[in-house]
Structure formats: structure tokens, C-alpha cells
Amino acid sequence: MPNISERAVEMPASPIRKLAPLASAAKERGLHVYHLNIGQPDLPTPEAGLDALRHIDRKVLEYSPSQGFKSYREKLTHYYKRYDIHLNADDIIITAGGSEAVLFAFMSCLNPGDEIIVPEPAYANYMAFAISAGARIRTIATTIEEGFALPKVEKFEELINERTRAILICNPNNPTGYLYTRREMNQIRDLVRKYDLYLFSDEVYREFIYTGSPYISACHLEGIEENVVLIDSVSKRYSECGIRIGALITKNAAVREAVMKFCQARLSPPLIGQLVAEASLDASDDYAREVYDEYVERRKCLIDGLNRIPGVYSPIPMGAFYTVAKLPVDDAEKFCEWCLTDFDFEGQTVMMAPASGFYTTPGAGRDQVRIAYVLNKEDLQRALAVLRKALEAYPGRTEA
Secondary structure (H helix, E strand, O other): OOOOOHHHHHOOOOOOOOOHHHHHHHHHOOOEEEEOOOOOOOOOOOHHHHHHHHOOOOOOOOOOOOOOOHHHHHHHHHHHHOOOOOOOHHHEEEEOHHHHHHHHHHHHHOOOOOEEEEEEOOOOHHHHHHHHHOOEEEEEEOOHHHOOOOOOHHHHHHHOOOOEEEEEEEOOOOOOOOOOOHHHHHHHHHHHHHHOOEEEEEOOOOOOEOOOOOOOOHHHOOOOOOOEEEEEEOOOOOOOHHHOOEEEEOOOHHHHHHHHHHHHHOOOOOHHHHHHHHHHOOOOHHHHHHHHHHHHHHHHHHHHHHHHOOOOEOOOOOEOOEEEEEOOEOOHHHHHHHHHHOOOEOOEEEEOEEHHHHOOOOOOOOOEEEEEOOOOHHHHHHHHHHHHHHHHHOOOEOOO
16 A cells, blocks of 8 residues: 655644544533533624625625725725734635634745744644645744743754744744733844844734734734734634634735735635624724633633642633643543543533644653633533543543
8 A cells, every 4th residue: 555645744733623522422421521622613703794694695605806806805804904014905814713824834945855933842744844844843832830931042053054934923822822922022123133034923812912012913923014914813812713714924925925826726715614704893992801711711710720729830821711720640641542531520520622732842842731711600610610620530640
């Protein structure tokens, strides 16, 4: 039988989804599984978007333009202006989710063998997209003890060589919830300018910032406008993960021209998704406020609850709706599997994402998990009680 490709062998399994078969088996045994593993919001999609879906009045569901509907892109410019990001419609290319935007950015800006510097832990699929593009991710470590703050500029410069082409950040960060400070963003800007790098900035969680510190977009950084490629998506802010609508944004005309070749090759972004996403831009201020307030409450519930469990530590995430927590276990991946295969408390168990899958450094994050606070507070409280019982019963527990 022919071998599969080296690229396929290298492609990592998702730490978020790879335990899904075990969760399915647990449910078949009658257990209730609290899903803390995946950033799938449970809050309602804006009614404006749902109304657009219910009332689609078309005779043909046709291809859309490869760059996305102009009406949607023009409407998006007004959305970004609220965040002091000034664009015209041609700066925006609509993609099939933020994932396609990252992939097309890599394919358009990087050659096989080129390197991207990424702070770790990082969203696991960045590695998958890099492998798809033939690029290599070089990680720079951040630590839970320091709240995942960026290291000094010298640590970045140690990694820069003739193959370095880009820095990639996620701000606010998935999986840590960290929000980059103005000083850190200026540090990144100076590196990008000094070494003439691309800055890929994934900013899909900008709505969810829980601190008085400002949101500093890569598009706010002066002097590197042509270097910035911004990644965005409606999945999280509107609870619209399933419509698969994202955006790639850049002032760099050469990059846009290259990206459009890949867009044309895949024909068009989702038609129905764009109709829903465009309508969702009319969501009320009340919708945004209610969603934000709910996540603030959930964050407090989860972080307070985690840090009350003996041996568990989580820094306070400043954005997004994730945290990375350190557990008193020998191996968090084994613990997460055990929770689904060998444990239950009153017919319940928890599913979490082993944080080691968000690191590329061997052994890093071995005793950590990523937890998404996308459940209501009552379910979060029950999940925390189940997690406490699981840690008490786990054979591989370590000293707190």
C-alpha cells in the first residue's frame, strides 16, 4: 500500500478534539460530560443574523466573489473604525473562517523552510497551517508563573536568522487569555521594523478584554503598516463558529494580490455565512454588552473556583475566554484521558484540552490544561466540583 505524505505524518492531532472519541464513549456509558475543551460559545447568535438566515430570498445560491461580497467588506470598515482601525473595503478579504485566513497568509508570505516566531503556548492549529505551507514554527517560551507575559527582546533576537520571515501573535491570546501590553506590542513593532518581518496578528477575541488596559491592535502600530497581516473571524464575537466566515486584512497590496490567487483557487467564501455575518453587524449594543458581562461573570466563577482546588493554579486571564491551569498531576494528557475512561462523580465527568498540545517544546505544559469558560455559571460550578473530585481520586496525583 502506498505511504501517506511526510506532511501528513508531521501534522499534529488537535489537542482540543483528539479526545473526542473518549468523550463520545463516556456519553454512551451514560455519563454527562462537561465540555471545557473547546471554544464553542453557548451564548445565542445575534437575532439579526438568525433573521437573515431564516429569510434568505434567493432563487440560486451562487458563488460569491472570491474576495467576498463588497457590501459586507464595506460594512466591516465601519465596524473596525470603532476600534480605531481605519481601512477601506479593498484592504479586507473574506475567508472561510479565521483558519483559512491564517493558512492563506502563510502560503502567500512564506517559502518552504521559512521560519515564524510564535510565543508558546499557542493555538495548536498554527502548527498545522505552518506544516501545510512548508514553513517552520520557532517558539519563544512564556511561563504560567509570569502570567504568560512576553520575554525580553533579546530572547526573540536569539531566534532570528536568515530564514526568519515573520512573528505571529494572538491578542487576546488563545490558549492563555493573555492581553499584550503597549510595551510588548511596541517591542514586537520594533523587531518587525528592524528585521523587516511580517507580523501576523490573530485578533478574533478583541471584544473580550476584562481589564482597564487598552486593546492594542497590530494595525495601531506605526511604521509597519505594510508588514501587518491581521486575522479575524465572526466565530467568537457572534457565536457563529459554524458559518465559517473570517477575514484577512492588510494594507500590503502585493500580499493581497498573492492571497487572491489562493482565494480564486478555492473559488469563494461561504455565501450563506456572509449573509448572516453581514446582518450580524447590526446586532444591538445590548447584545454585545450582555455577552461581555456574561463572560466576565464566568471568568470570575472559573478562576476563583480553580484556585480554591488544592494544588491547582491559574493566572487571571485578561481576555478571550480561556485559561491555562496547572494541575497537581504527573501527566495532564493522561489525566484528561482518565477522566473520560475511568472516572465519574455522580454520573458526571469533565473534558479538558491537555496544554502540552499548545506547546512545541518537548515536555512543556505537561502538568497543564486549557479550559474554556463557555458554559453557564451553574455548569461551570458543577464542572469544578467534578474536577476537584477527579483530582482527589487520580492515581497519578502529585504533591501540591
